[in-house]
Amino acid sequence: MKSIDLAGIAGNASVSVSSAGMTVGTTGLLTPAETPAPSMVYVLDAAAPRACTPLSVTASGGGNGFAFGWGFVPGVLSNFTLVRGVTGDKVILSGLDHYTTYAPAMYAGAEVEFRRITDGRMIHVGTARMTDVRFPLRSLLPSGAAQALSGTTFRHRLDSWNRRGVSYWYAVSAVGTDGKMGTRSAWASYTAQAGSDSGITVSSPETVTIPARAEGGSLAAPENLTLTAVGNSTVDLAWSAVPEAAGYVVWLGYSDPATWPDTVGEFRLQDLQGDMPQAGDMVIWRKEVTHMTVEMFCARVHGASSAYSGLYPSFIQNALSSDTSPASWEILSWEEGEKPSEDLGRYYLRRTVPAGARAVDGIYWSGGTGQTYYHQKKQGEVFVVDIWIRASAPATLRFNSGQPGETGQDFAVGTEWQKYHLTSDFAPESGGTAAYRWALATTIGETDLTVEYAQLRPHLEGSDYGTLRPELAQCLLPGQKIRDHSLIKTRPATYTAKIVTNPPGEGYKGKTCGLHMDLCREHGAIPWVQLEWALFREDWLIWAEWLAQNYADDFDTIMLELGNENWNTLAAFWTISAMKDAATGEAVSAGAVYGAMTRMVYEWLQESPRWPDLQGKIELVIGGHIASGFGEQAYASCPEAKYVTVANYNGGWDTGTDKRDESGNSFNKMLGFAGGESKLVARETALATTAATLGKTIGTDVFHDIYEAGPGYQMNGLNGASLSAEETIVQECVVKSRAAATAQLDAICTAWKREWLSNWFVLGRGNYWTSHSNDYVEYLTHAVGRVIGDSMGEFRSHDIHPISMAAQEGLDDIAVHAFESLTHPGRWLLVALNRAIDRSVLNPADPLYDAGDSGLRPVTIHTGFTEATGCRVFQGGLGNMREHNRYPAGTRLTAAGTYAADPLCVDFDMDWHDVALPAEIGRLTIDDIFGAEAGGLRGGNFILIELSGMVRA
Numbered sequence: 001m002k003s004i005d006l007a008g009i010a011g012n013a014s015v016s017v018s019s020a021g022m023t024v025g026t027t028g029l030l031t032p033a034e035t036p037a038p039s040m041v042y043v044l045d046a047a048a049p050r051a052c053t054p055l056s057v058t059a060s061g062g063g064n065g066f067a068f069g070w071g072f073v074p075g076v077l078s079n080f081t082l083v084r085g086v087t088g089d090k091v092i093l094s095g096l097d098h099y100t101t102y103a104p105a106m107y108a109g110a111e112v113e114f115r116r117i118t119d120g121r122m123i124h125v126g127t128a129r130m131t132d133v134r135f136p137l138r139s140l141l142p143s144g145a146a147q148a149l150s151g152t153t154f155r156h157r158l159d160s161w162n163r164r165g166v167s168y169w170y171a172v173s174a175v176g177t178d179g180k181m182g183t184r185s186a187w188a189s190y191t192a193q194a195g196s197d198s199g200i201t202v203s204s205p206e207t208v209t210i211p212a213r214a215e216g217g218s219l220a221a222p223e224n225l226t227l228t229a230v231g232n233s234t235v236d237l238a239w240s241a242v243p244e245a246a247g248y249v250v251w252l253g254y255s256d257p258a259t260w261p262d263t264v265g266e267f268r269l270q271d272l273q274g275d276m277p278q279a280g281d282m283v284i285w286r287k288e289v290t291h292m293t294v295e296m297f298c299a300r301v302h303g304a305s306s307a308y309s310g311l312y313p314s315f316i317q318n319a320l321s322s323d324t325s326p327a328s329w330e331i332l333s334w335e336e337g338e339k340p341s342e343d344l345g346r347y348y349l350r351r352t353v354p355a356g357a358r359a360v361d362g363i364y365w366s367g368g369t370g371q372t373y374y375h376q377k378k379q380g381e382v383f384v385v386d387i388w389i390r391a392s393a394p395a396t397l398r399f400n401s402g403q404p405g406e407t408g409q410d411f412a413v414g415t416e417w418q419k420y421h422l423t424s425d426f427a428p429e430s431g432g433t434a435a436y437r438w439a440l441a442t443t444i445g446e447t448d449l450t451v452e453y454a455q456l457r458p459h460l461e462g463s464d465y466g467t468l469r470p471e472l473a474q475c476l477l478p479g480q481k482i483r484d485h486s487l488i489k490t491r492p493a494t495y496t497a498k499i500v501t502n503p504p505g506e507g508y509k510g511k512t513c514g515l516h517m518d519l520c521r522e523h524g525a526i527p528w529v530q531l532e533w534a535l536f537r538e539d540w541l542i543w544a545e546w547l548a549q550n551y552a553d554d555f556d557t558i559m560l561e562l563g564n565e566n567w568n569t570l571a572a573f574w575t576i577s578a579m580k581d582a583a584t585g586e587a588v589s590a591g592a593v594y595g596a597m598t599r600m601v602y603e604w605l606q607e608s609p610r611w612p613d614l615q616g617k618i619e620l621v622i623g624g625h626i627a628s629g630f631g632e633q634a635y636a637s638c639p640e641a642k643y644v645t646v647a648n649y650n651g652g653w654d655t656g657t658d659k660r661d662e663s664g665n666s667f668n669k670m671l672g673f674a675g676g677e678s679k680l681v682a683r684e685t686a687l688a689t690t691a692a693t694l695g696k697t698i699g700t701d702v703f704h705d706i707y708e709a710g711p712g713y714q715m716n717g718l719n720g721a722s723l724s725a726e727e728t729i730v731q732e733c734v735v736k737s738r739a740a741a742t743a744q745l746d747a748i749c750t751a752w753k754r755e756w757l758s759n760w761f762v763l764g765r766g767n768y769w770t771s772h773s774n775d776y777v778e779y780l781t782h783a784v785g786r787v788i789g790d791s792m793g794e795f796r797s798h799d800i801h802p803i804s805m806a807a808q809e810g811l812d813d814i815a816v817h818a819f820e821s822l823t824h825p826g827r828w829l830l831v832a833l834n835r836a837i838d839r840s841v842l843n844p845a846d847p848l849y850d851a852g853d854s855g856l857r858p859v860t861i862h863t864g865f866t867e868a869t870g871c872r873v874f875q876g877g878l879g880n881m882r883e884h885n886r887y888p889a890g891t892r893l894t895a896a897g898t899y900a901a902d903p904l905c906v907d908f909d910m911d912w913h914d915v916a917l918p919a920e921i922g923r924l925t926i927d928d929i930f931g932a933e934a935g936g937l938r939g940g941n942f943i944l945i946e947l948s949g950m951v952r953a
Helices: 513-523 537-551 590-606 630-637 664-671 674-693 725-734 738-753 780-792
Strands: 011-019 022-030 040-047 056-059 075-082 085-087 090-092 111-118 121-134 138-141 147-149 153-157 167-175 181-184 188-191 207-209 226-229 234-238 247-253 266-274 282-289 329-333 347-353 360-367 383-391 395-400 409-413 418-424 435-442 449-460 481-484 526-531 558-562 618-623 643-650 703-711 759-763 795-804 814-821 828-834 860-862 865-867 870-874 891-893 899-901 912-914 923-925 942-948
Touching: 040 814, 111 590, 121 590, 153 247, 167 234, 188 226, 383 395, 383 409, 383 435, 395 418, 395 449, 409 418, 435 449, 481 513, 481 558, 481 759, 513 526, 513 537, 537 590, 558 590, 590 618, 590 630, 618 630, 630 643, 630 674, 643 674, 643 738, 664 725, 664 738, 674 703, 674 738, 703 738, 703 759, 725 891, 738 780, 738 795, 738 814, 738 828, 738 942, 759 780, 780 814, 780 828, 780 942
Parallel strands: 040 860, 056 481, 056 759, 481 526, 526 558, 558 618, 618 643, 643 703
Antiparallel strands: 011 022, 040 795, 075 282, 085 090, 090 266, 111 121, 111 282, 121 266, 138 247, 147 207, 147 247, 153 234, 167 181, 167 188, 167 247, 226 234, 329 347, 347 449, 360 435, 383 418, 383 449, 395 409, 395 435, 795 814, 814 828, 828 942, 860 923, 870 912, 870 942, 891 899
């Protein structure tokens, strides 16, 4: 006779039992047991029809040498907006100044491409070059949009990074009580001089609060504006009062206002190919930067290196200064037959060193043990720089890896191209937070010297430049999807197809599409390509030809995602804007524009002569938004898409401003994430509705998946949050803890249970979202997903029937999942986790501390099996929920860059352990037999149990 425990069911209830085609039921009053039975779940035959594959990963920055430097390609300045108007061959638009960063000279010969929405589809309108580019360079003072100066005088000092030796222009407008600015005064100018004005006092001006400033006011222009220089870069302004003015604003011009157009910005078309643009079209511009001069940049940003970062080879020490001439450095293309090796890419660098000077070039790449941003060079590591060099005359160069106390190595360079293999094993392992730069230096000569460099590849000995470090590569699994995250978030310093199809080291910051494809080929993975949607039509044709020629025979599936989080308004993202349909006049949402863009690019790929080699292999990915319908709107405009994806972080980053700390409340929130299931359900419903409208079926024609997921973090400035150095370190420990791994496992399994394929962000070493520590130790938060894929291969999720669960704040404490391997018949994986917190390990001062409450919860799993041949257990999830492995065991970084003792930092047990088969395979009670507590799972704990040779009852 069989007995079934019905713990937790009481009161009027109906119970039925089905077996061998027979059903017996009863209804009545059930009396609760005096002693609650263990929490129990039943593994059912019913399974999700969609097969799950190993956890996909987003890879970025894990290549050997990526952080140490890269080769020589043009910088590519690119951005986009919507055309405001077209008059003859003049196109009116805004944004060319990019927050008063670039000057019109930057755009000489730049390219533009126009795109249009018409009848619900996006079309390619045409391309052209820009000429006669003009736009104003100015700002308003005070900078607050709801502020105005209260008086008729103002002292202004230029910022230290503003250019000297050039003129600055000032004008004044009166502001009314409605916030509208009246007529601007005449301009007055003065020339800033070099030198410090540190002894001159510049007090904060007195201001008044007004409605948000706007142009179009009727107040008269202030008269008698005078400028009085009181220092090299400080000037006093004075003007006459204007009746009825609530305050005043000062216009600061960074270029001669006489050169400004009446419009917000404009250029004339040259060499137009295709149709004329019109108002409302999207215009994308780009300029390949092969050299830089100060005239290309607004005087405001002359000393702000971030303004031109990414537009020049990072190898160059001083890319822009007042005395920099165009010949000091230049990116050149190889002429036909000029390359000394076919392994080289398309470009090389020329450096001109004047007589009596020397060039010291290189890149910051390592640092002391008290910092985690740069690599920490260790004993036994050999730093390598592979580079091609030639000079206009025989010369001596010096190399060193930049470590304190290191002696440079001199070597001779001739007038013919030669590949040099430079090495350094010097590793003092210095403490502190200082950063060190490897360098190549020329010697001082009596005549001008030209030195040319090609294909720079700095890396650590042991593997080639750009290849994934072995510690990361060993975590990859066959059948896994690997998402390349190295070629996105590139606005406005980006790339062309010629750059990213170059050999390794000669791509965008060294990264290329080929490195990603090679990685996927080596590991039997599915490539998930991300490329910016702003690439021109010609770029997509170049990429298609390259892909077909090199990889068409290696893959059955190549996933393609345009851009990254195109709804995200952070500065580096290519945020899609809404448009208007030129044919119907109807508004088109940003999501729909993104979908139409994806569809258009897909059509361009089909225009390639090599499309037959790619047909049936390219699968389009839509990057959606878990909090909005952006993804579904995109899919409606691109029904060819195979996947509609979202990010699903456990707190931080995408939701709220809560900081992860070591309080019970913080652990409670993290463990209560429960996979964000309610949001997943909302997206499922929305996609199902859209798919039905298109006559598509979810699970066959289109799939909902996760493109990024993992523990969530806060960063300074994100969602208005602010973290001190100490808080950042604490967050690192909490989000690399056993409890965080439990919450992450919960999220991964929840996604698989709902037939979403999940993702880990990001495979790499270091801080925040990475899978591994600086020393390439795998975090438990990443291992929980990896070991399931390693155990199961391809698998499917089975339904779990909960009979009784203890509930905390409306959420079940215990979650159980069952996965059946399709790769290894007869192998099953059972996952049990506890969302309750262990109050006994909290700080005694914590309001939730309770020495007697470890959050222990009993768990019993009815498997439905009668036999098994093997059992092994992953026990890394058992123990103190606060333990972590963020830093070397027993230590924790301090804000001062030193290490202090931390017993909570441990080496996690991340191996499988064989255990004796339980006496009753059909009824598994989680206890000390499996390495857990005698009474079940502690708060914030999890366990993975793999059973082989399973036979159903």
